[in-house]
Amino acid sequence: MADINKIAQEFTNFYYQTFDTNRAQLEALYRPTSMLTFEGTQILGVKPIIEKLVNLPFQKVVHQVVTLDAQPSSTAMASLIVSVTGQLVVDDSTNPLHFSQVFQLIPEGPGYYVFNDIFRLNYG
Numbered sequence: 001m002a003d004i005n006k007i008a009q010e011f012t013n014f015y016y017q018t019f020d021t022n023r024a025q026l027e028a029l030y031r032p033t034s035m036l037t038f039e040g041t042q043i044l045g046v047k048p049i050i051e052k053l054v055n056l057p058f059q060k061v062v063h064q065v066v067t068l069d070a071q072p073s074s075t076a077m078a079s080l081i082v083s084v085t086g087q088l089v090v091d092d093s094t095n096p097l098h099f100s101q102v103f104q105l106i107p108e109g110p111g112y113y114v115f116n117d118i119f120r121l122n123y124g
Contacts, residue, residue, distance in 0.1 A: 004071070005070055007070070007080065007105070008069075008070035008080065008082045009068060011082060011103070015103075016063035019053070019061070019063060020062055023054050027046055030050070030117075031113050034116070035115075035116055035117070037118045037119070039119065040120075049117075058090045059091055060090070060092060061089065061090050062089040063087075063088060067083075067084065067085045068084055069083045070083070073104055078107045079104065079105060079106045079115075080104070080105050081102065081103070082102065083101075084100065084101045084103075085099070085100045085101075085122075086099055087099070098123075099121050100119075100122055101117070101118065102116070102118045104117075
């Protein structure tokens with residue numbers, strides 16, 4: 001079995017670096033059957049997901065990952081669940097926002113795509 005922790009680390013590094021520099025380029029990570037749940041709102045499909053991410057109400061964002069956990073999610077294929085917690089620095093704010101995000105990654109060719117993506121800000 002592949003080293004899922006290494007895969008999770010490489011994926012999250014790529015995902016958040018791309019999100020922070022050019023959100024539209026995340027399109028390659030999603031498929032027509034992919035679902036994003038963003039703050040309780042479910043969004044299905046590549047185009048609607050990317051539209052949501054590109055149109056978020058901030059210009060600049062920096063993700064700071066605090067924890068990263070990964071587990072296999074199927075005995076039938078090399079899919080995995082990746083759980084991330086961290087902080088978002090939005091538009092150079094001095095008060096970072098805490099977030100959690102969970103990805104289900106499905107193998108495809110030499111890489112993976114995001115089948116499920118759940119994002120929540122953590123208040124309190």
